[in-house]
Amino acid sequence: DAGVIQSPRHEVTEMGQEVTLRCKPISGHNSLFWYRQTMMRGLELLIYFNNNVPIDDSGMPEDRFSAKMPNASFSTLKIQPSEPRDSAVYFCASSGQLRTPGRINTGELFFGEGSRLTVL
């Protein structure tokens, strides 16, 4: 059973270039999260989609960042133009809606392997 799939695993680019990160969530999961992780700031939520709709994008740093989820099996995070301070590991995670008696959507996240971005 495939987990969350992210691409590319590594990206090195020059300042000013456009970067597109891709994510395929686990089939059947209806929540998708984009996180950024750095040593200084830890794991930061960038944006959260539910049923392909952006619900919370308050973590998106600025207009240079945009994210889309055109369907249930694909999402992109785009940075344009990229800057050296954007260097980080970007994780995509998905979560499913579990209808266990007494508990709905327990909130466990399944992470992809991450995309390590270096902006020179």
Place this chain on the structure above:
Amino acid sequence: QKEVEQNSGPLSVPEGAIASLNCTYSDRGSQSFFWYRQYSGKSPELIMSIYSNGDKEDGRFTAQLNKASQYVSLLIRDSQPSDSATYLCAVKGGSYIPTFGRGTSLIVHP
């Protein structure tokens, strides 16, 4: 601002000892609590979840929750060098968005 606080460590314990990792949170409405393990260069993976006060045991791992004190902990018994990793505490309230702590680095030395 919902906050989840963890001691960054590193916490160093000898092999075979009990490692105790702690986490406090600010949102009293929090309902779900998670511990993720992250090896260096890898992604976080869920190891424990707990939803009600008390202890929950799974193998060598025990999660403890005290909602009155807004405190959740993870105990690792018989620590092994393979347990060396960063442990992230995550807390979820009424929304679907968990808030993560910065993590505690655990080093288990032979």
